[in-house]
Amino acid sequence: MIELAEVTKYFHRGSVNQVLALDKVSLSVSDGDFITVIGSNGAGKSTLLASIAGSFLPDSGTITLDGEDITAWPEHRRAAHLGRVFQDPLLGTCASLSIEQNLALALRRGQPRGLSRGVTDDDRAFFGHEVHKIGLGLEERLADRIGLLSGGQRQALTLLMATLVRPKVLLLDEHTAALDPKTANAILLLTEHLVTEQNLTTLMVTHNMNQALKLGNRLIMLHQGAIILDVAGEEKRRLKVNDLLAQFYAVKGEEFSSDKMLLT
Amino acid sequence: MSFFAFIGAIEQGFVYGIMVLGVYLTFRVLDFPDLTVDGSLPLGAAVSAVAITHGVNPFLSLFLAMAAGFLAGAITGLLNTKLRILHLLASILTMIALYSINIRIMDGPNVSLLGANTVLDAGMRLGLAPYLAAPVCFAVMAGLVMVLLIWFLHTELGLTLLATGDNHQMIVAQGVNTHKVVIFGVGLSNALVAFAGALIAQNQGAADVNMGVGTIVAGLASVIVGETVFGAGSVARAVVAAVLGSILYRMVIALALGLKIGDFAFSPSDLNLITAALVVCAMAAPALKKRLAR
Numbered sequence: 001m002i003e004l005a006e007v008t009k010y011f012h013r014g015s016v017n018q019v020l021a022l023d024k025v026s027l028s029v030s031d032g033d034f035i036t037v038i039g040s041n042g043a044g045k046s047t048l049l050a051s052i053a054g055s056f057l058p059d060s061g062t063i064t065l066d067g068e069d070i071t072a073w074p075e076h077r078r079a080a081h082l083g084r085v086f087q088d089p090l091l092g093t094c095a096s097l098s099i100e101q102n103l104a105l106a107l108r109r110g111q112p113r114g115l116s117r118g119v120t121d122d123d124r125a126f127f128g129h130e131v132h133k134i135g136l137g138l139e140e141r142l143a144d145r146i147g148l149l150s151g152g153q154r155q156a157l158t159l160l161m162a163t164l165v166r167p168k169v170l171l172l173d174e175h176t177a178a179l180d181p182k183t184a185n186a187i188l189l190l191t192e193h194l195v196t197e198q199n200l201t202t203l204m205v206t207h208n209m210n211q212a213l214k215l216g217n218r219l220i221m222l223h224q225g226a227i228i229l230d231v232a233g234e235e236k237r238r239l240k241v242n243d244l245l246a247q248f249y250a251v252k253g254e255e256f257s258s259d260k261m262l263l264t
Numbered sequence: 265m266s267f268f269a270f271i272g273a274i275e276q277g278f279v280y281g282i283m284v285l286g287v288y289l290t291f292r293v294l295d296f297p298d299l300t301v302d303g304s305l306p307l308g309a310a311v312s313a314v315a316i317t318h319g320v321n322p323f324l325s326l327f328l329a330m331a332a333g334f335l336a337g338a339i340t341g342l343l344n345t346k347l348r349i350l351h352l353l354a355s356i357l358t359m360i361a362l363y364s365i366n367i368r369i370m371d372g373p374n375v376s377l378l379g380a381n382t383v384l385d386a387g388m389r390l391g392l393a394p395y396l397a398a399p400v401c402f403a404v405m406a407g408l409v410m411v412l413l414i415w416f417l418h419t420e421l422g423l424t425l426l427a428t429g430d431n432h433q434m435i436v437a438q439g440v441n442t443h444k445v446v447i448f449g450v451g452l453s454n455a456l457v458a459f460a461g462a463l464i465a466q467n468q469g470a471a472d473v474n475m476g477v478g479t480i481v482a483g484l485a486s487v488i489v490g491e492t493v494f495g496a497g498s499v500a501r502a503v504v505a506a507v508l509g510s511i512l513y514r515m516v517i518a519l520a521l522g523l524k525i526g527d528f529a530f531s532p533s534d535l536n537l538i539t540a541a542l543v544v545c546a547m548a549a550p551a552l553k554k555r556l557a558r
Contacts, residue, residue, distance in 0.1 A: 053437075079439035087434070094430040101423055110439035113420035161438075 001201050002029045002169055007051055007061030018261055021047040023074060023225035024061070029169070029203070033232075034195055037205045039222035046207040048222065050173045052203070065168065071212075080110025083162030084202075085155070085175040092158030095147030103127045106152040106161035134160055134190055138254065152183035156190055163194045169178075170195065172204040176211075188215070193194070209241050221232035223251050265515075265522050271399055273518040277511030278402035279463050282409050284490075285503065286456035287483030292502065293417070294449045294480045295429040299355040300340045301457045301483060303362025305476040308458025309465035310366045313375040316466070322383045326462050333458020334451040336362060341447030355450075366473045382466035398467050405463065406507055409456065414500045425449050426499070457483075477478040478536065483540050486510040489493060489546045508517040516542055 009022040029035065039045050051058055054075040062071045070078055084192035086092055093102050104119045104127075124142060131139040134156045138149075140240050144156060155175060162170060172191065176184035192215060195202050206212050212219055219236050221244065229247055231239060265273075283305060290298040308329035315325035335356055343354035367373060367412035396484070416422045426447045427435040436442060465471040490509020496502035519529050520538045530538065 074441070076436050076439050076441045079437050082437075084437045090439070091431065091433050094427045094434055097423070097426060099428075104420075105423055105435065105438050105440075106429055108420060108438070113424050113440070115419045115421060117417070118418050118420050120422040252509045 001031045001033070001066065002016055002052065003064045004051070005062045005064070007058045007063060009047060009051060009056065009058045013059070020160055022051060022227050024060070025051075025225070025227060026151070027220070027227065029201060032199055032201055033218055034200075034202045034216035034217040035204070035220060037203060037220055037222065038207075038209060038212045040248075043222040044225040045222055046173055047225075049173050049203060049205055049255045052078075052169065053084060053171055081168040083167030083170040085158050085162050085170075085172045087174040089151035089155040089158070089178055092145045092161065093154050095145065097146060098143050099131070099146055099149075100124060100127050100142040102157065103130070103142075103161060103164065106164045109165050110186060118173075125139050130160060130164065131157075150183075152179050152187065155179060155183075158196060159190055160189065163198060163200065166198055166200070168201065170200045170202040172202065174205050174207060188240075191215075209244050213239055213241065213244075221247060223248075265519055268395070268516045269522060270515075271395060271549035273514040274511060275402055275467075277514040278399065278406040278507070279460055279467065280486070280514065281295040281402075281406045281507035281510035282461075282463070283457045283479060284483050284506045285406075285409055285413055286453040286460070286488040287452065287455070287480065288487050288502065288506040289413075289425075289453040290450055291484060291487060292496075293425055293429050294346075294446065294453075296351050296446065296450060297355070298340060298450055298453060299352065299480050300337055300358045300362070300454055301479045302451070302476045303359040303366070304336045304454040304457045305461035305464070305479045306366050306471065306473055306503075307336055307369070307476075308333050308461030309360050309471035309475060310369040310375065310473070312462030313377055313456070313465050313471035314369055316377060316380050316382070317375060321465060322381055323386075325382070326374070326459060329458045329462035330455040333461070334455040337454030338447050338451035340449040340454070341443075342394070345443035347448050370471060370473065370478045372469055373474070377469045377471070379465060380469075383463070384467060402463065402467075409459075410503050410507060414503050417499045417503075478539075481536070481539055481543075482513065485546070486513045488543055489516075490514055492546045494547050513539075513542065 004025055004027040006024040006026055007022050008024050011019045011021050025048065037045050037048065038179065050056065052063065054070070054073055058071065062069055064070065065081060084092070100119045100123065104123055127142055128139045131142065136153055136156060138153065140155070146157065149157070159175070176187050179187060188211065191204070193199070202216070204215065217236065218232035219229070219239065220227050228251055276392040283301065287301060290296045311332045315328050316322050322329070340355045340358040343349045343357060344351045349357070384397050384401055387401040388394060393399055414538065417426060424435060424440050424445055428440070428442050428449070432442060456493040461476070475509040487506050488509070489512055490505035490507070491502060493503035493512060494501070494508050496505055517535060517538060521532065523530060
């Protein structure tokens with residue numbers, strides 16, 4: 001499905017602030033994999049997702065999707081095959097446009113856009129049905145501006161938009177981190193539902209170890225831009241939070257006790 | 265205000281209203297402050313005037329003017345997206361380059377259209393009184409542009425323009441090449457501005473290289489006055505408010521110029537001061553209203 005081969009990315013290369021964000025990362029994602037990605041702050045989790053999304057050109061290495069080299073593809077071209085949800089719940093939707101207009105933009109993801117009506121009656125019927133599935137009662141408010149909704153409602157819609165056209169890969173970048181615990185849980189349940197329903201290949205970055213263990217069939221841990229743990233299947237199911245902590249101690253030593261990850 | 269000053273303000277309001285719609289498209293829809301307009305208004309005037317003096321049909325000359333304006337805007341868009349030049353600076357560069365280009369097109373600083381056939385003659389042939397021909401013609405054209413613009417902003421392409429100005433990351437994630445959108449959008453905006461420039465030249469009987477000075481200020485003033493007074497709740501409302509704002513802006517200026525307090529009277533050179541004061545009032549109004557309501 002998607003393959004990263006020795007992908008390396010420096011930020012601020014050549015300056016005193018140079019950071020090695022990805023260090024020859026190789027990752028092979030199979031069709032239907034639901035991978036949770038953990039690691040401390042600055043480990044390269046978000047950079048890993050951004051490298052797949054095409055937010056930047058890697059310094060070296062290649063990225064292939066279904067056997068096609070997409071390393072040089074710009075972000076908007078890759079978007080045809082990707083569904084994305086961001087940490088900031090306001091980033092995935094246009095506040096000044098209505099719910100149905102946002103959904104219509106997502107429905108034509110990766111297709112050329114012309115002078116036909118932005119939102120047709122058929123679209124409206126389809127959106128009503130889809131929005132009903134997320135269970136927030138928003139199907140009655142399709143013409144309302146999205147800016148009127150809460151962060152949680154907007155994140156639920158972003159998730160729906162990312163999967164409205166089946167993406168080859170769904171990229172979730174700490175998409176519940178900015179929400180209150182109750183809303184975060186609802187979004188997580190919705191995520192699980194949508195991923196299972198469409199059997200989506202998914203990468204989910206999270207700060208929450210319990211989340212990382214509970215969801216998905218495979219877990220990877222990043223540290224200083226490299227993958228230091230990659231477990232799947234039965235082995236992952238047996239994994240406990242303590243095992244992950246032990247792994248962290250092994251690579252980070254005392255440093256770990258002060259890390260934010262311990263809190264979650 | 266005399267009747268003729270009133271009619272004059274309406275006429276100016278509509279014809280400059282088409283320019284204001286262009287400014288609305290960049291300033292509000294694309295969130296791209298675009299100063300190209302100070303050069304593309306005289307560009308439209310120059311292209312249309314030169315075309316007419318070379319025997320081109322005045323209606324056809326409007327399309328030539330729009331094409332030239334589109335090109336000018338597209339260059340600003342290209343400078344901004346492909347060469348990563350800050351939007352304001354990119355538009356200033358195109359604007360000053362257009363000054364030279366406009367003189368080249370006209371082979372001098374101005375072209376007279378006295379006695380030449382213009383689109384307004386068509387209005388007079390329909391039996392309109394001479395003093396009504398221009399306001400009616402311009403009202404019809406501004407109305408047409410408003411309808412087309414509202415329709416366009418509800419198409420798939422129009423929605424991508426609105427989304428690009430609202431949330432860049434979101435629309436990229438939906439697979440849209442925002443570079444193309446910006447180039448097209450700024451182009452379309454300047455096509456409208458050049459269209460207005462062509463009509464103004466045909467109406468006043470000359471194209472002049474300096475007729476574009478202050479276009480952006482008048483455009484912004486009209487957009488802001490319009491949305492403050494008439495609201496901008498929906499796209500359709502914002503489009504209509506922009507043109508009404510343009511009319512209101514011309515009215516205020518006509519009123520101020522006709523004002524006499526004792527020995528004091530405004531002169532045309534005070535126009536910039538009046539415009540600046542008007543924009544400040546319009547921009548401060550929402551905050552003041554809120555404070556008074558509490």
